[in-house]
Amino acid sequence: MTSPLLSVIIPSWNRAGWICDAINSALLQGKPGSIEVVVIDDASSDNTAALLQQIYVEHIKAGQLIYRKLEQRKGCGYARNQGVALANGKFLAFLDSDDIWLPGKFAAELDIFTRFPQAQVVISDSLSFAEGKANQQSRFEFNGLKTACNSNECWLDECDWLWTNCENSIATCSMTLRRDLLPLLGLPLFADDLISCEDWELELKLYQYCRVRVKPVLLAHVRSFDDATRVERAAANKPRTLKQTQSLLQNRRTVMERTRLLPHLSKKLHQEFERMRKRTELQLDELASG
Template sequence: MTAPLLSVIIPSWNRANWVCDAIDSALRQGPDGSIEVIVIDDASSDDTRTLLLQRYARPIKAGTLVYRRLRQRKGSGYARNQGVALASGTFLAFLDSDDLWLEGKFKAELDIFARFPQTQVVISDSLSFAEGEANKQSRFEFNGLQASCNKRECWLKECDWLWTNCENSVATCSITLRRDLLPDLGLPLFADDLISCEDWELELKLYQFCRVRVTPALFAHVRSFDDASRVERAAASKTRSLKQTLSLLQNRRTVMERTRLLPELPQYLHKEFNRMRKLTEQQLAQLLSSDNQLPSIDN
């Protein structure tokens, strides 16, 4: 069997209602055999296993869909790492089980990799939805990357974008990288000791050490639903609880404590990183000193 061009890792926990949409949007990205979808079921207690084995019996038999169920819930970072270990594609991408890719995403990325062979990572824009209602801004509009790249395809190093601010991250489903980067990035690819910010920690590695091509094209819908599957994070349109906010800030601090920015990076990136570090410490101190007040987590 010929190796696929793209391996798509989908971690899922109790998302039987949505995961098929994600799988179908991934499989539509190329002709049969060019896309490998790997679903890591993080010990779901719903009917995910039965549904997938029935609905995707043919692609599972053909090897274009790989399904693995973990015996114990480990979190999305661990689940993604299990998928990475199984991947065989030239390129690697990640898609959460409630998100969708739009038609033509991988075709456009392949074109970029072909036109600029030195490209190691491609990032693109996305639009978020809460309970089916779209945000007013796309991710690139919100985080400043749309303005920084002047709404045109370019190299990341040409963008004055504050990616050292954790609020300016891109959607994980908007990142596609060459699988041969893995030895240089180090394994496990995602931190499995965090329940949030593990995606930002990966971004900090990619943007420092890889040749990243930015396209302002919008190729993903990042969806969230109040379906009880976001225990550690706020559900769609819901305010974070004190416990969720504490967890987020602690994970954010952990990422910044173990990240060492390259000294040759522009000083404005170092300055923003240090500002975020101090702000996070202040927010944590404020939260821990108050029994019932939720601190602001704005920039």
């Protein structure tokens, strides 16, 4: 059996109402056999398993959809790592179970990997939706990357973009990387001891150690719903609770404590990282005294 070009890893917990949208948007990215979808069910208590077995029975038989259910809930970082271990594709990408890719996403990325063999990672733009209502800005517009790259495809190290600011992160579903990067990045790929910021920690690795090509084109929709699946994070159109805010800041601090920026990076990137570190500590102190 020929290995797929792309493995799409989807962690899911009680998302039976949305996960088929994500799976379908992934399968439509290429010809049958070229796309492999790996679903890691994080111990869901809904009917996700039965639903997927019913709808995707042929895809499962053909090996185009791999489904594994964890016995205990471990979090999205752990689930993604389990998906990485099962993946067979030349390229890896990550898609949360309530998000969707737009048609042609992987074709656009594959074109870049073909034109630039030295490219190891491609990142692209996304648009967030809360309960179906779109944000006014895309992710690249919000985090300054669209301005930094002058709306043109380019190398990340050519952009004056402060990616060492955690609020400038991109959507996890907007990064695609070569699978042969895993030895360089180290395993597990995602931190499995965090319930947030695990994606930013991976970004910090990618941007420092890899050749990253920026594609400032909207290729994904990041959707959130108030469906009781975001226990640790704010639900759609709702502010974070005190506990959620504290958890986010603690995880952010953990990432910064164990990240050592490479010395050759620009002074601005180092300064922004230190500014975010001090700001995070101050916010945690304010909450504690509060």
